[in-house]
Amino acid sequence: MSGIFLKKINKSFGNTLVLNNVDLEIYEGEFLTLVGPSGCGKSTLLRILAGLESSDSGEVFIGGADMTKVKPADRNLAMVFQSYALYPHLTVSENMLTPLKLRHLSTLERFPLIGPFISREKRNELTERVRKTAKILKLESFLKRKPGQLSGGQRQRAALGRAMVRNPVGFLMDEPLSNLDAALRVHMRSELSELHKALGSTFVYVTHDQAEALTMSNRLAVMMDGNILQLGKPREIYEKPSDIRVAEFIGSPKINIFSCNVIKSNQVEICGFKIQGNFQHFMDKKISIGIRPEHLSLTNDRNCIKGIIKHRENLGSDFFMHVESPNIEKRIILRVSPEEALNLQVDAKFNFNFSQKYALFFNSAGKRVEVFDPNNITNKKIA
Ligand code: ADP
16 A cells, blocks of 8 residues: 555544544545644644654554654655745755755764765765755755745745655645745645646645645545545535535635525425425425525526625626625625626625526535436526
8 A cells, every 4th residue: 555544543632622533545646635724633633644743543654554653754754834944044955955964974974074075975966966856946046045035935945845855755734835925825836736746746735725725736635623524626525515614615705505495395495486306305404505606697587586786896807796685694695707797886786596506405414415316407597
């Protein structure tokens, strides 16, 4: 077995259960992101994988070997922190060389006066490794600079470089972009994805930012309250969230949730409109429908859901309309194009609709349920 396997990991701090019997398999070479709200246990799980924190019970396998009790330095994983952890008084090149020297040179070979004479060949090899890594990271022209003379993004790459030179089996990253400004964060997302492709190594990435998780990862593990609620590809998690908490956490703006009444075993009612489906298990129980802002559409048909605009959010390429509707408690958010937005000022009244196929149904426990025959899902509008 290759890859990484976290098996039945439990961890409490005092009386607080932080990780609840977590199982997670990370495939070799994949970019897996642990994503969830602050405090859900992401960093603790990553630190247990790195060996920086011990679990109360459970096992950690790396490349098929049981590493549960192995020291962090011997796990051959590279941890990249948001604080970069670069030595401020050393140049980029020296920062990258330091972990190599510690690993590959003996104490005598590292000795400042005689070291360079007795280990010249080894040192040349290490310098070559630094040069190659700097080339991949486009850091060649910054090798002689100190961290204070670099931009945030360059510092981030230098910190990555220091981790990369050791040829680790995997990179563990804990919110590495959170210190960067918004534009650079977006730029670094594509850099990290490209780097992952170029290296082909396993990346395990922690973030509370769902956009980072969706844009970079091969798979995401959505965590809440010490549990992994769903593990899957970004598209699967966005389109088929298994739990209402996943649906509400992934996607910006948030998915709209409507509570609706089951009126017959094959029919529910939402804002006075009927949806046909298999609801026989939900008689007398609550059911919620989730619809993403981009799946609500304007219509000229007056016999539809009515709304009044309370706030307009202009994102340039899109507008998000915050809407109140009779019989719906919460405000609804609806995405429209800039052209459509021209006629929709605050207090404007309008009608909207959605295709049944985009409706996600959740039972009273918050689990998603299939109510349509999978072979017969239509584009039918609700009214
Ligand atoms: P996340 O990375 O998802 O924000 P963490 O794994 O850092 O969450 O923390 C999970 C929970 O464990 C939080 O409630 C946090 O306060 C608590 N916690 C983390 N580290 C410690 C610690 N060393 N001592 C006590 N509580 C801790």
